[in-house]
Amino acid sequence: SQQGEEDPQALSIQEGENATMNCSYKTSINNLQWYRQNSGRGLVHLILIRSNEREKHSGRLRVTLDTSKKSSSLLITASRAADTASYFCATDGGGNKLTFGTGTQLKVEL
């Protein structure tokens, strides 16, 4: 079963706009990670946030985590065409298993 569910499933924005995607999960976690997948390629790690952290930044990326609501959000500021990809959240609930969500397809148009 999927631990994480991303919302929205698909998102289309103009270059320069911000993109926000959300992830909800079901059980307690040790950490939550976000990955990007370009078409036909493997996943690339973006950012990891631990359960005792509320917000984390990396370049144009901002991730928040609300463990009381079992949710996380990924914000990409000033989007570029090169940000077009699928984005996945993944949760570490212990037991050496990482569980991925179903992903958000982001399209950034010129």
Add this chain to the structure above:
Amino acid sequence: NAGVTQTPKFQVLKTGQSMTLQCAQDMNHEYMSWYRQDPGMGLRLIHYSVGAGITDQGEVPNGYNVSRSTTEDFPLRLLSAAPSQTSVYFCASSKTGGAGQPQHFGDGTRLSIL
């Protein structure tokens, strides 16, 4: 560094055939794992290994076998291919700490079972 290398990139099999998907990493990572990715379902964990000689089942292990005789290699074997195993398969690795660490992914093997 090559990172995580998966071979082959594409494969077509007939129902009932067996084959091995190869995965190798050159980062001396202890943790390795196999996922399958199907449309609309994200990635699902098949098997994982926390070190040489140690393997365990993930969410969808049926029909697949793994072994880990070296730190570098983690092959995935399909015993008797079925059309339901048509998918894209990804291998990943990470440092000690397993799922709590950033995962490095290969570019996948696209497998079709006829």
